[in-house]
Amino acid sequence: MSIFHNVPNRIGTRSVKWDLVKNLYGSDEILPMWVADMDFSAPEAVTTALSERAKHGVFGYTFTDLKIHKSITNWINDRHGWEVSPSSLYYSPGVVTTLHMAVQALTKAEDAILIQTPIYPPFYDIVESHGRKLVTNSLLLKNNRYEIDFDDFEEKLKQGVKAFILCNPHNPVGRVWTQNELKRMAELCLQYDVMIFSDEIHADLIYKGSKHIPIASLSERTDHATITCMSPTKTFNLAGLQVSYAVISDKEKRDAISAFSKTQGIMMLNTMGITALEAAYTDGENWLEGLMETLENNKTLVNKAFENRSEIDIIDAEGTYLLWMDCRNMGFPHEDLKKFMQEKAKVGLNDGITFGKEGEGFMRMNIACPSAVVEDGLDRIITALDQYRQ
Structure with missing residues (x-):
């Protein structure tokens, strides 16, 4: 093209x-x-949809309906083989926003949260700006490829970590974690009762020879322990439209994050973001x-x-x-x-x-x-x- x-x-x-x-x-x-x-x-499907919506001329309060929900769940199922219920979706302006909401709604001050470094810089702020304790699991560079130090990972979880923020695909090192790596991380998190906040915003941008696997898709137990953050913004270059969603199968967690979001004035997506999301996932x-x-x-x-x-x-x-x-x-x-x-x-x-x-x-x-x-x-x-x- x-x-x-x-x-x-x-x-x-x-x-x-x-x-x-x-x-x-x-x-x-x-x-x-x-x-x-x-x-x-x-x-073009996105720019056409936005143009048509702009021609309408009225930009009032806009909601997400079953058609929007299905465009998301169909995309996730078709591309990643993960069947997601529309009722598990939570919407927010961005993945970073969702992670801030999750940390505040589901953990308490001084709770320990683990990240794998080097890592996308906002992860540090997501943890520290809310008075949580930052715990790091440094990735190991071996033969020009990064690996997880699982001994250190488990040792850190043993110390009372409450949540783990996963980045998959990983920014900046570019790893797409394998099924075995994801299973090991999930097993350890379940063993030590650690929630998983998974940033999967780059899930659709995978090179030949690799495959993205949502960590929540591994098992029902992992699914209920995980908040999976996704968005069409990285995939289709829509960052300025600020539209994202999370898959949160555990109703208690979903309700807690939704309730906290409302206290911060986050209650709906913008009209153009919704329009772009549907067009991208339908015809992109x-x-x-x-x-x-x-x-x-x-x-x-x-x-x-x-x-x-x-x-x-x-x-x-x-x-x-x-x-x-x-x-x-x-x-x-x-x-x-x-x-x-x-x-x-x-x-x-x-x-x-x-x-x-x-x-x-x-x-x-x-x-x-x-x-x-x-x-x-x-x-x-x-x-x-x-x-x-x-």
Whole structure:
């Protein structure tokens, strides 16, 4: 599809990624390859549905009905083989919002909550901003692939952890956890009576050779212990429309989160978000296939660019459109690495250390853009590396 080859002009659209470049990096010469949205137009089915809804001209209070519920449950069943009841759905503006609600509604001050680091930066705030105790289970990098330290995982759960925030596919390291890994985590959480808050927002963005498995789909007991957070926003580039949902089979947990959300004034989705969700899940599959072909190609471009270079290792992503770059062989202190990427390469990447101390010496690259943009970013980095070596 030409939509994945055209380079859109997003400047002047109040784009966080493009219009804040100078504010964030100190120069408007920086190529932004950081924040997790895509430089692709949404599916035509979505833009058409939004246009038709806009033509109506009335944007009053809007509710979700059985048709919306079924568009979600059909999508989850068709893509992930998980049969979900419409009655188990809870809606919110975003996955991060849902996680904040879950932490506040289902845990108490000083309760311990475990995360697996390096991890998406808001996870730290989700735990600490509500007076909960942060517990970390550092992932292990072995042969350019991250694994779970299950001995440490279990030891941390034994210490009284109340909830575990899972990220699957994992942001930033790109792992899509296998069935065996998920089963082991689920078994340990059930053994130690730990709730699972599972961020699965990247569930549809899976590369060949991997398969996303919702952890709640493993067993009825796991399902009742889990809150599964999903959204079409990452899949179809709809982040600005702020629409998400969670699958919460346990009625007591669902009611508790819903009740708490109301105390925070979160009671309904916006009209356009609902419209986009339905259109994407009903008629967006062909677009998604084109997207994944483009991402596979972009991932290959990056891997090939660095395969014969010693300075940077690319952690092979199994899911997401975010690549985790191991830059430790460059031998720079982390602040110097940041300066190199900004001032020498003039590429705006995510600072690895914001994902936790395990991210020191790493950067995160967003490849959800036309291949020409990826090639530009790679040329900038490699040219800067060559100039540095001279």
